[in-house]
Amino acid sequence: ARITLRQLLDHAAEHGYGVPAFNINNMEQGLAIMEAAKACDAPVIIQASRGARSYANDIMLARMIDALAEIYPQIPVCMHQDHGNDEATCLTAIRHGFTSVMMDGSLEADAKTPASYEYNVAITERVARMAHWVGASVEGELGVLGSLESGHGEAEDGHGAEGALSHDQLLTDPDQAVDFVMRTKVDALAIACGTSHGAYKFTRQPDGDILAMHVIEEIHNKLPNTHLVMHGSSSVPQELQDVINKFGGRMPQTYGVPVEEIERGIRHGVRKVNIDTDCRMAMAGQFRRIATENPGEFDPRKFLKPAMDAMRDLCRDRLERFGAAGNA
Ligand code: G3H
Ligand code: 13P
Ligand code: ZN
Secondary structure, rough: EEOOOOHHHHHHHHOOOOOOEEOOOHHHHHHHHHHHHHOOOOOOEEEHHHHHHHHHOOOHHOOOOOOOHEEEEEEEEEEEEEOOOOHHHHHHHOOOOOOOEEEOOEOOOOOOOOOOOOHHHHHHOOOOOHHHHHHOEEEEEEEOOOOOOOOOOHHHOOOOOOOOOOOOOEOHHHHHHHHHHHHHHHOEEEEOOOOOOOOOOOOOOOOOOOHHHHHHHHHHHOOOOOEEEEOOOOOHHHHHHHHHHHOOOOOOOOEEHHHHHHHHHHHHOOEEEEHHHHHHHHHHHHHHHHHHHOOOOOOOOHHHHHHHHHHHHHHHHHHHHHHOOOOO
């Protein structure tokens, strides 16, 4: 059954668990997520980025979500717009059956330039007002995602905000968070604590200097009733790097967010945990393995089935470790 982010995260808060939000671009990822949820009786958040929507087509995505909800009627599923950049993106998502949207006003509509605080408040408040009219939930973001390791991260790899970001912009200010939630009335708040999108988050095992989990505790102390969201939460497991590299990949050594740190976040108000990169790596490792071990293979299903199984196992592990299992 389809539910909103608000319904799902209220339940998660009441019972002290976190819900992974996995990104989807195609049928195989959708099936992997739902199989994992079914296997451990967990609710899930499926999210589509703007890139996913243009890759798969809105109508295809909408029908796919209908199909997944019909195939797995016992699983509560929230369909969420990841990183909406303006009102149009958020409203068209709702029109296509999404029950929740992220209005990421931490960046301007180009999704690159850090935005002013007043811009963020105004656009997020507008989207929240409109979404709430029609029963959809809204996630806002305060603080810009990016690595606290100097000379490393989003600004450099071009994935996120351009230019050098100050330490302050990279960490959400707890007092500003209180003002932001009050003025925008968001259902969930994404915060910045030193994580970044993609595989190259940290050049070493992160400690408190570069992964600022204490910021989450400070925000939670001031906003105990606000559902917090952690972006850039892939753990980039060594095993997945090893599979990719064993079968011809060339991923330089990198470090993600340890699952224990996410578990610590969940003890302090984190309810939604965004994971895309780990799923991509799980799938890509299997593509490489099949291509290497069976170079004569050309049936896409022979690549996609092991990839789906690997993603399913990854998703199930996170559903269990975040405590979502058993809560469907
Ligand atoms: O925001 C980052 C997510 O991993 C989605 O990535 O924009 O390449 O679909 P994407
Ligand atoms: P990862 O790149 O760490 O998987 O983060 C995904 C994300 O935050 C999507 O919004
Ligand atoms: Zn994100």
